[in-house]
Amino acid sequence: MTYRVGEAHSMGFQVFVPFSPWSWLLLLVALKCPEASSDLNESTNSTAQREPNVRFAAAGSEPDEKISVFALDYDYVQIPYEVTLWILLASLAKIGFHLYHRLPGLMPESCLLIIVGALVGAIIFGTDHKSPPVMDSSIYFLYLLPPIVLEGGYFMPTRPFFENIGSILWWAGLGALINAFGIGLSLYLICQIKAFGLSDVNLLQNLLFGSLISAVDPVAVLAVFEEARVNEPLYMMIFGEALLNDGISVVLYNILIAFTKMHKFEDIEPVDILAGCARFVIVGVGGVFFGVIFGFISAFITRFTQNISAIEPLIVFMFSYLSYLAAETLYLSGILAITACAVTMKKYVEENVSQTSYTTIKYFMKMLSSVSETLIFIFMGVSTVGKNHEWNWAFICFTLVFCQIWRAISVFALFYVSNQFRTFPFSIKDQCIIFYSGVRGAGSFSLAFLLPLSLFPRKKMFVTATLVVIYFTVFIQGITIGPLVRYLDVKKTNKKESINEELHIRLMDHLKAGIEDVCGHWSHYQVRDKFKKFDHRYLRKILIRKNQPKSSIVSLYKKLEMKQAIEMVETGILSTAAFSVPCQAQRIHRIKRLSPEDVESMRDILTRNMYQVRQRTLSYNKYNLKPQTSEKQAKEILIRRQNTLRESMRKGHSLPWGKPAGTKNIRYLSFPYGRPQPAGRDTRVAELTDNDSSDSELPSIMFKAHSRAGILQESRLTQEIIPMKSLPRGGKPSHFGYQRNTSQEEHDGRGRRGALRPKPLFHAVDEEFESGEESGEETSAIRSRWSGEHRPTRQHHRSHSPLLQRK
Amino acid sequence: MIRSEPPALLTGSFSQASLLRLYHRFRALDRNKKGYLSRMDLQQIGALAVNPLGERIIDSFFPDGNLRLDFPGFVRVLAHFRPIDDEDPGIRDPKEPEPLNSRMNKLRFAFQLYDLDRDGKISRHEMLQVLRLMVGVQVTEEQLESIADRTVQEADEDGDGAVSFLEFTKSLEKMDIEQKMSIRILK
Numbered sequence: 001m002t003y004r005v006g007e008a009h010s011m012g013f014q015v016f017v018p019f020s021p022w023s024w025l026l027l028l029v030a031l032k033c034p035e036a037s038s039d040l041n042e043s044t045n046s047t048a049q050r051e052p053n054v055r056f057a058a059a060g061s062e063p064d065e066k067i068s069v070f071a072l073d074y075d076y077v078q079i080p081y082e083v084t085l086w087i088l089l090a091s092l093a094k095i096g097f098h099l100y101h102r103l104p105g106l107m108p109e110s111c112l113l114i115i116v117g118a119l120v121g122a123i124i125f126g127t128d129h130k131s132p133p134v135m136d137s138s139i140y141f142l143y144l145l146p147p148i149v150l151e152g153g154y155f156m157p158t159r160p161f162f163e164n165i166g167s168i169l170w171w172a173g174l175g176a177l178i179n180a181f182g183i184g185l186s187l188y189l190i191c192q193i194k195a196f197g198l199s200d201v202n203l204l205q206n207l208l209f210g211s212l213i214s215a216v217d218p219v220a221v222l223a224v225f226e227e228a229r230v231n232e233p234l235y236m237m238i239f240g241e242a243l244l245n246d247g248i249s250v251v252l253y254n255i256l257i258a259f260t261k262m263h264k265f266e267d268i269e270p271v272d273i274l275a276g277c278a279r280f281v282i283v284g285v286g287g288v289f290f291g292v293i294f295g296f297i298s299a300f301i302t303r304f305t306q307n308i309s310a311i312e313p314l315i316v317f318m319f320s321y322l323s324y325l326a327a328e329t330l331y332l333s334g335i336l337a338i339t340a341c342a343v344t345m346k347k348y349v350e351e352n353v354s355q356t357s358y359t360t361i362k363y364f365m366k367m368l369s370s371v372s373e374t375l376i377f378i379f380m381g382v383s384t385v386g387k388n389h390e391w392n393w394a395f396i397c398f399t400l401v402f403c404q405i406w407r408a409i410s411v412f413a414l415f416y417v418s419n420q421f422r423t424f425p426f427s428i429k430d431q432c433i434i435f436y437s438g439v440r441g442a443g444s445f446s447l448a449f450l451l452p453l454s455l456f457p458r459k460k461m462f463v464t465a466t467l468v469v470i471y472f473t474v475f476i477q478g479i480t481i482g483p484l485v486r487y488l489d490v491k492k493t494n495k496k497e498s499i500n501e502e503l504h505i506r507l508m509d510h511l512k513a514g515i516e517d518v519c520g521h522w523s524h525y526q527v528r529d530k531f532k533k534f535d536h537r538y539l540r541k542i543l544i545r546k547n548q549p550k551s552s553i554v555s556l557y558k559k560l561e562m563k564q565a566i567e568m569v570e571t572g573i574l575s576t577a578a579f580s581v582p583c584q585a586q587r588i589h590r591i592k593r594l595s596p597e598d599v600e601s602m603r604d605i606l607t608r609n610m611y612q613v614r615q616r617t618l619s620y621n622k623y624n625l626k627p628q629t630s631e632k633q634a635k636e637i638l639i640r641r642q643n644t645l646r647e648s649m650r651k652g653h654s655l656p657w658g659k660p661a662g663t664k665n666i667r668y669l670s671f672p673y674g675r676p677q678p679a680g681r682d683t684r685v686a687e688l689t690d691n692d693s694s695d696s697e698l699p700s701i702m703f704k705a706h707s708r709a710g711i712l713q714e715s716r717l718t719q720e721i722i723p724m725k726s727l728p729r730g731g732k733p734s735h736f737g738y739q740r741n742t743s744q745e746e747h748d749g750r751g752r753r754g755a756l757r758p759k760p761l762f763h764a765v766d767e768e769f770e771s772g773e774e775s776g777e778e779t780s781a782i783r784s785r786w787s788g789e790h791r792p793t794r795q796h797h798r799s800h801s802p803l804l805q806r807k
Numbered sequence: 808m809i810r811s812e813p814p815a816l817l818t819g820s821f822s823q824a825s826l827l828r829l830y831h832r833f834r835a836l837d838r839n840k841k842g843y844l845s846r847m848d849l850q851q852i853g854a855l856a857v858n859p860l861g862e863r864i865i866d867s868f869f870p871d872g873n874l875r876l877d878f879p880g881f882v883r884v885l886a887h888f889r890p891i892d893d894e895d896p897g898i899r900d901p902k903e904p905e906p907l908n909s910r911m912n913k914l915r916f917a918f919q920l921y922d923l924d925r926d927g928k929i930s931r932h933e934m935l936q937v938l939r940l941m942v943g944v945q946v947t948e949e950q951l952e953s954i955a956d957r958t959v960q961e962a963d964e965d966g967d968g969a970v971s972f973l974e975f976t977k978s979l980e981k982m983d984i985e986q987k988m989s990i991r992i993l994k
Binding site for chain 1: 829832835836849852854855856857858859860861862864868884885888917920921937938940941942943944945946950953954957958961962978979981982984987988990991992993
């Protein structure tokens, strides 16, 4: 495998052969260098190529030696071996980190990774080992950085992002610029002071340093104050900043490096600066443009992959990577390209690909980015413990100080301006949180590490300063931000609330969440509506598959739900006894004196078992995917609702049952489309009692049941169940009883499953089951609402209205 | 069936922009363009379906057995959740009815979630029902009953085995109701 590596200091493009990301391992074999050095030299290639040959040559050239039964050949596997060990070590550390459940709330996971890295570095240094290859610019920019950025773009919640996009662009863009230039200029002024011995650091170098040190990674701290229920716009600001920040600082970095190379400082004229600004804009916008194009192409391709679903993840990853590389070819911003690609692609790809592919994509993305980040942190740790440092008190301290000062200035100034234009301005509290979450991460370190030594004679000082800033921000700010946020929230904590209060508080939280759901998301309707119309009319037709094959999915669902239903019955949840109304006569007054321990245990029971309030903000964890506990809760709630409905049915609120088959239930379908609902209770009457299935023949009622439950995929289920129900009456109560089980598993993913198209099956029975359609429409509407995204409900409405108008 | 309230109460409390947004939302929820909302429309909000109190919240929009929810009714319920204005309450004319988002009215709204039979008291049975809704399935019936007992017992002062509205407010006097029952976007 040949790979020609360009000069380390040329930020321009190197000739390369595009190959899959995992061959970087082989690349490292090629680049294995004996000393830990940050410079690349061409000689490494030749040594590398010689070595594999050496091994095989040895076998041939020494025929007279005895065959050794047991031999050790560490050199051959050293690099992959050690890299794998590092990754494993970091993973083990993460497992340990999460085992102690309080730790993730105390410190960001980056802390842990840095510690592991420092440990590895210490070991390597201590054993005076030949360190495995260190990072160089090609490896970093081509292999380590894209997965991280891709993951950030893919998991970003799109609706809040676009709602706040003005503020995000304003803040991330200008903030990065202000920080970079502010820090650079202030440091330059400090360097002018002769006493510090820094006068050889010129303006450009300072500016470059400013740009790389201003790259923040605040997402790392998101996990820390998650429970403080940060509000959604704030969440999005932090997210958006992290997303765009890397891109912007890399663009700045490249531009400034180009400046450094091209001119001496005195030659730079205003026209060059203008050209620089123009370049900045073009690079950014061009990158986004590329990303969007590639996103659409890949979405289009996934439309046709239903028969070979195994390559769907491959397409997703390859196209994203390709967008990055294509943008890099033209000196555009690959980071912004890959981000834009991920954001564009996500919506359509998720609807097109099969469920397993979707899961694979998610997990693989997390895995890749996790590996990348781990490696970067380990490199960082290895560099920390070593001899190549230059400690300059003045530079380092002032760097720290200026970082904080300029971040504060940019936060408060920029938000002051953007608050004038926002409907819901950010409070000072929010701004403080944003200020304090300016934690640096792997990005700054990489950029510092990759500074070309020829242009930056004092590179070591920069690296040291960067390391100090990273350590400081990650550890000190990362650990203290949790308490700070909790303090700012001014919660009345540490006060033991009475059981009364706990119950009422939880009730109010649920109530508030429910009313918020009724209110829905408020946004700029016009723009969003226009986009939705455009999207629906053109984009979806092109990019989304027709006629989703449903059979495998439906059967899978039914299998899963039957299983769960059986489990629940067996654990006694669905037994009617649990829900029977207790006799009021019993236990009218029982004033029991309860001991404090009883009260304590009651409180304990309550806190542990009360349902959690649905979080409106997505809980994003950089290193994990969302746990599935809320789904179990949702299942229970929905099943319970169905049961209570069934109970109320049993008590005789129902319409008369047991009509002969001949009437075909027309009387129940007594609300044709558009007529007001009859007495409210009738709409509750939706249940077939399974015991009475012999009397009933009302699959239609079943549809109402579905509509009530608002379950995701039930519309698909109904289609399957109709034919079964219209079979002999004996009916399969099992189907009835359990089909309502929610498909809450992966509700976040499933919720975006393909659009419902009315099947011919449905048509065939629609004369009989008029209300079926209505609820069919409703169920699909439910699903579309449930997905919480801006799924055009009109689409379903429209697709069903022709059906209904036939009445 | 609109209860006669001064119209200023509705329009005066919300800003124009918020009313407009609420109207858009009302229209969006009203799928069949009937001009009013039915229970079914609200039940189709998927997130409400997995809210343990979903049905009760929907019921609170349809007081007195109404079947239709018109826009003023919609706004009236949501008006309870407006954040409390910071103005000095002393300036307010005491003869005017209390605004819907006062602390008392918020508490009253929460109270009616418990008190289904509208007798002005939360009986032990009603408390038990709410508990059942809000707690997972692992808790046994006996535990639930004893918790319900305890809850009523803590708040009940006159010993009638039920919690009246005044007792309810008293038990929550230390709580920051304004923050718990206010939705920022409704300002």
